[in-house]
Amino acid sequence: MRHPKHKQTTARKLVPIRTSSMQVIRNTIITALVLATTMAPAADQSVLDAQKRRVEVVEKAAPSVVAIFAAGGKGGGSGVLISPDGYALTNFHVTRGAGTFMKCGLNDGLLYDAVIVGIDPTGDVALIKMLGRDDFPHAPLGDSDKLKAGDWAFAMGNPFLLATNFRPTVTYGIVSGVHRYQYPAGTFLEYADCIQIDTSINPGNSGGPLFNDDGELVGINGRGSFEKRGRVNSGAGYAISINQIKYFMDHLRSGRVVDHATLGATVATRDDGSVVVGNILDESEAYRRGLRIDDEIVTFGGRSIRSVNQFKNVLGVYPKGWKLPLVYRADGKRQTTYVRLRALHRASELTPKKKKKKPPVRPKGKPGKKPVPGKKPIPIPHPGGAPAAQAPAKYKHMFVKKEGYTNYYFNTLERSRTLKGMAALGDFSKATGIWKLAGKTKAGDNYQFTLSADEATLALGQAGRHSQPFDGSDLQDEPRGTGGLLVAMHHLRLLATNPKRKFTEFFYLGSEPLDGRGEQVDVIIATLNEGRSRLYFSKQTGALVGLDTALGDDVDACELRFSNLKDFGGRKLPSSIVVRRSGAEDFATFQIEKAELSPAGE
Amino acid sequence: MKFISRVTAAIAIVTFTTATLPAQSTDKTITATLPKIVKIFGAGGVKNLHAYGSGFLVSPEGHIATVWSHVLDTNSDDVTVVLADGRRFEAQILGAEPQLDLAVLKLNAEGLELPYFDLDKQVGTASAGTRIRGFSNMFKVATGDEPVSVLHGVIAAKTKLTARRGAFEVPYDGPVYVVDAITNNPGAGGGVITSRDGKLLGMIGKELRNSKNNTWINYAIPVPELTETIRQIISGDFTPRENKPGDDNPNRYNPLDFGLVLVPDVLFRTPAYVDTLVLGSPAAKAGLKPEDLVLFVNDELVHSCRMLKSELGHLEAGDTLRLIVRRGSKLVTVEMQVVGKEKQ
Numbered sequence: 001m002r003h004p005k006h007k008q009t010t011a012r013k014l015v016p017i018r019t020s021s022m023q024v025i026r027n028t029i030i031t032a033l034v035l036a037t038t039m040a041p042a043a044d045q046s047v048l049d050a051q052k053r054r055v056e057v058v059e060k061a062a063p064s065v066v067a068i069f070a071a072g073g074k075g076g077g078s079g080v081l082i083s084p085d086g087y088a089l090t091n092f093h094v095t096r097g098a099g100t101f102m103k104c105g106l107n108d109g110l111l112y113d114a115v116i117v118g119i120d121p122t123g124d125v126a127l128i129k130m131l132g133r134d135d136f137p138h139a140p141l142g143d144s145d146k147l148k149a150g151d152w153a154f155a156m157g158n159p160f161l162l163a164t165n166f167r168p169t170v171t172y173g174i175v176s177g178v179h180r181y182q183y184p185a186g187t188f189l190e191y192a193d194c195i196q197i198d199t200s201i202n203p204g205n206s207g208g209p210l211f212n213d214d215g216e217l218v219g220i221n222g223r224g225s226f227e228k229r230g231r232v233n234s235g236a237g238y239a240i241s242i243n244q245i246k247y248f249m250d251h252l253r254s255g256r257v258v259d260h261a262t263l264g265a266t267v268a269t270r271d272d273g274s275v276v277v278g279n280i281l282d283e284s285e286a287y288r289r290g291l292r293i294d295d296e297i298v299t300f301g302g303r304s305i306r307s308v309n310q311f312k313n314v315l316g317v318y319p320k321g322w323k324l325p326l327v328y329r330a331d332g333k334r335q336t337t338y339v340r341l342r343a344l345h346r347a348s349e350l351t352p353k354k355k356k357k358k359p360p361v362r363p364k365g366k367p368g369k370k371p372v373p374g375k376k377p378i379p380i381p382h383p384g385g386a387p388a389a390q391a392p393a394k395y396k397h398m399f400v401k402k403e404g405y406t407n408y409y410f411n412t413l414e415r416s417r418t419l420k421g422m423a424a425l426g427d428f429s430k431a432t433g434i435w436k437l438a439g440k441t442k443a444g445d446n447y448q449f450t451l452s453a454d455e456a457t458l459a460l461g462q463a464g465r466h467s468q469p470f471d472g473s474d475l476q477d478e479p480r481g482t483g484g485l486l487v488a489m490h491h492l493r494l495l496a497t498n499p500k501r502k503f504t505e506f507f508y509l510g511s512e513p514l515d516g517r518g519e520q521v522d523v524i525i526a527t528l529n530e531g532r533s534r535l536y537f538s539k540q541t542g543a544l545v546g547l548d549t550a551l552g553d554d555v556d557a558c559e560l561r562f563s564n565l566k567d568f569g570g571r572k573l574p575s576s577i578v579v580r581r582s583g584a585e586d587f588a589t590f591q592i593e594k595a596e597l598s599p600a601g602e
Numbered sequence: 603m604k605f606i607s608r609v610t611a612a613i614a615i616v617t618f619t620t621a622t623l624p625a626q627s628t629d630k631t632i633t634a635t636l637p638k639i640v641k642i643f644g645a646g647g648v649k650n651l652h653a654y655g656s657g658f659l660v661s662p663e664g665h666i667a668t669v670w671s672h673v674l675d676t677n678s679d680d681v682t683v684v685l686a687d688g689r690r691f692e693a694q695i696l697g698a699e700p701q702l703d704l705a706v707l708k709l710n711a712e713g714l715e716l717p718y719f720d721l722d723k724q725v726g727t728a729s730a731g732t733r734i735r736g737f738s739n740m741f742k743v744a745t746g747d748e749p750v751s752v753l754h755g756v757i758a759a760k761t762k763l764t765a766r767r768g769a770f771e772v773p774y775d776g777p778v779y780v781v782d783a784i785t786n787n788p789g790a791g792g793g794v795i796t797s798r799d800g801k802l803l804g805m806i807g808k809e810l811r812n813s814k815n816n817t818w819i820n821y822a823i824p825v826p827e828l829t830e831t832i833r834q835i836i837s838g839d840f841t842p843r844e845n846k847p848g849d850d851n852p853n854r855y856n857p858l859d860f861g862l863v864l865v866p867d868v869l870f871r872t873p874a875y876v877d878t879l880v881l882g883s884p885a886a887k888a889g890l891k892p893e894d895l896v897l898f899v900n901d902e903l904v905h906s907c908r909m910l911k912s913e914l915g916h917l918e919a920g921d922t923l924r925l926i927v928r929r930g931s932k933l934v935t936v937e938m939q940v941v942g943k944e945k946q
Contacts, residue, residue, distance in 0.1 A: 149632055149636070149749060149752045150632040150735075173754065174752065174754045176743075177743060177744065177750070177751050177752065180748070196743060196751060198783065225743070225787070233784070234784055235740065235753055235784030235785070235787055236741055236743060273688060306747060307745070307746040307747065
């Protein structure tokens, strides 16, 4: 046998032969290209016009593109500004490890400070806020559901961190497929309903914008199919749809670690192509709305469901807690209902303290696809885990650490903004005594609510007196079948008077369509003992429009819907309150004719 | 200057195409093409061997042309085909021509009326500079009724995959379209490239890596190279060419026929060192010595014992065998006549 070293020398000697032949080929190609260029006849005007337009769109989009650098110069990625006050989107996996404060470059050549706002680890989205200006250039949001295969799509960003002057790199391509589902790849990053592009996406493009041909933001680039060719573009990149991010936007602005959702049921495809429930949790809202094993899912979230992937695509784009319309077929009968989605993860899974938890097991349908290999597992986030020492003194106050939050500072901001809707009703701060609200229900029964710190009672028509003491005794569904109306009224009184002191949990959640079909509302969560309330404020007017109170997890809430504000001695109250239990018919509509709100001690 | 005029023509075609085919017609061609592409599931699934591929319908009854690959290498009718509308069928392999990297499948179903590429009317040819669309189920991104992936690009060259036993190990030696889109990904083989107006141009080939420099080539076999064989396989009067499936090496001669004893072939790429020589053999007479390293066989670079054997296997009686060997720091050329085996 020959000495190994001998062979190596031989191999090296062979190299020049190969290189020179490659060189010849390369030169031939270059010559051909040069000839092609010089020999080309004057291009058609429409081509020149299209090119001019493309250049204009790129120029217009470029100022909104962000080059993100992790604190201490460790890596980075891309992002895109979406508001003049500096909110910018990127990937969670870009901000992970980038610290609470980071440096961001724009194509004006300037470096700005930025602070983390909210993260969505499952959807791989993070919201940051760039600081120092209130007139940041920003990208208009497009409608990603309008994209179709073949549409032009261009990506901008900082691939391979090339742009030391922060001028973004542009790559141009087409949409290869829409509504793609990419399984979590050994992590809990899940790309549901995403956009597949042949636009070149490389490391460093992560978090950067995908624009449509009009320069509207349609996605956030974040993932590629990398197999044996190294971690570079292989013709299949994936962008998170901007429509998904729109659903999560206010949740991200809340400064929290945002979670995705599950229906509490798994589905499978039958041979006839229908999608049926394979398993369902008894405690899920879907179960309480009547969904059972083997029922066929007809539509979900307004989309018809013909495959497990389509089901996952719907589920994957909404935050936990949204209500979605569900049409299913049970025993040949079509049923329509609305279901509030459950959390995909336990809170502890999203914000571990010290020990790293295993990624949760997602309910699996029929195995269709394997995860895209090549992605390294990404650890669970540690919000605010980076050294706070790097905070610029000027902006230090803009980061507040609190468990369960990425940055509590932004929650207090959003909560104050939303609670202006409460303050608009008048000053209730002195009305800490007994409240008496009386009138007739729509059905014609006389009623009176008597609300105090210790007890809530309702006298209703002939049915009699209902009572809920607040002396530590159990919260009850009183009157029966309402889901806990008296607790809800008690919460309403507390919310009007002094919420921050009374509730153990009191935070801004985000926004959602009221009842899964109504106007978009800001949501405040208020928890006291077992009772958990969701307050709804119209995004449009800021007015308080509803309150749901549930007496525990996995039980139907009592829903109050407010309308017709009326003045009662300088304070406004809704003169009409519709009451129902989730999923049930209306219990009653209370019309307030008289309101006595006593000050403390009376 | 023939080349230049051809390039000019290509540029003219591009300009013309852009001007007369606005975005809408491209959308339409994509919409019209997607239902003709199928997803194929078969053998594989072992490390780095995907168990999926792509194919395209060439008849309304469900004949599918695809690339001949390990995915089809199943014992029985294990090949499953999923149509663009999500319907699943078992399919049988009607015939294959490994020299064209081609196989034709037939769905096990009667009375189908499927969208398909009409091989008489919808096939086109193109030259360098033509804008194309690629359609395939690369990376198995699409399942069920999800449409396959669409790519865009330009034909960079129409050429041959040269040095077929050197750089690219592939039996097909006809012309190919080399494209600038990354069309040849796992599972993309059997997909198609079309012109922007929807003419079928080529069948995307298997993934092909240049074993020397570890680069990958994106290419498609022009459909006109395949149509005759596809028709023959469908009509049943097809006989494969001389070489058997997967047998690119006729093994007509081996090193010992020339008196060459190589070092034991223990590595994937054992350098082709001469270990000893049979006394009085043609190789000994030609002046080869132990420890010579064979570099070229008839101007074909060989980088392993295996390739040397393959090259010798292709020789025929009457050929001249010319070897370039490295001896110490010198290159030495030797020649010998290839004689008929029966005469030896």
